[in-house]
Amino acid sequence: MKNPDYNHLYLELGLQPGCGIDELRHAYRRHVAGLHPDRGEQDLLRGDGSLSLSDLNVLYGEAIRFQQRYGRLPGAPQPIHARGAPTSARSTRASAVAHVGGDRSGVAANRGRRLLLALLLVAAVVAGLMLGSPDAPVPVAVHGSADTSATGMSVPPPEPLPTQLALGMDAATVIVIQGEPVGKSDVEWSYGPSWLRFEKGKLSDWYSSQLYPLRTGSSRPPPKPPAESPGG
Structure with a gap:
């Protein structure tokens, strides 16, 4: 009709x-x-x-x-909830993109805060080593040392924090570099389409997607060198 x-x-x-x-x-x-x-x-x-x-x-x-x-x-x-609903597939895609963008910005902010906390912790440890205790032996100043205080104490500079993931890293170091994962288990962490795998608490494998790149030098870890034969 x-x-x-x-x-x-x-x-x-x-x-x-x-x-x-x-x-x-x-x-x-x-x-x-x-x-x-x-x-x-x-x-x-x-x-x-x-x-x-x-x-x-x-x-x-x-x-x-x-x-x-x-x-x-x-x-x-007309139902109230239907009046403000998206009317096209384009609106739906725009909403999904905005949601993903918000999730990424939140992960980046958490990563920055954790890195700052790690740097403050390292600075506190270095300050404690420089001050020392009254009964501790006074280190001898070495010519050409990187940092010498007014009392003649020589303190080696702290090792710089790594900026990229590497095989063998523990979970705490991975969190400082990459931040908290979206999904987490004992053996695998997920960051959207990217993921990390652990064996005995150490980073053993990863996949870095272009949609959510990890802090790695490549999309997959470098291949392990072949084991030498006993007679070689």
Whole structure:
């Protein structure tokens, strides 16, 4: 039916446009069951204003399809949650991209905070070594040392923190460099499409995806050199 008039359907079944789908089904079944078996097919509106059985069936079918498509019967108010829903696949993709971007920015912020805490911890350890205890022996100043205090104590510079992941790293060092994973188990950590694997608490393998690159020099770790034969 090109332009169905649902008001005739509701009027015929004694319903209001804002009725529910169950009300419509029950009213339709009662109405059809009460029809006289000799009632013939006529135009959309009969002389007494009632619908013929075929027109009633068509309007009822159109109303059911309308409800399946829009989640409500014709004439019923539109649900509030559906009014602000995305209307196209492009809107859905934009929302997903924004969500992924928010997750990445949050991971980057956590990574920066953890790196700063690690640097502060190293600085505190170095300061403690420089101050020392009263009973500790005084180190002898070495000519050309990297750092000499006013008391003549020579303290070697702290080893710089690694900036990239490497095989054999423990989990704590991995977290300082890469940050907390999205998913985590005893043997595998996931960072979106990228992942890290551990054996006995040490980093043993990884895969760095371009969609979420890890702090590694390559997408996969370098291959292990072949083991030398006993006789070689």
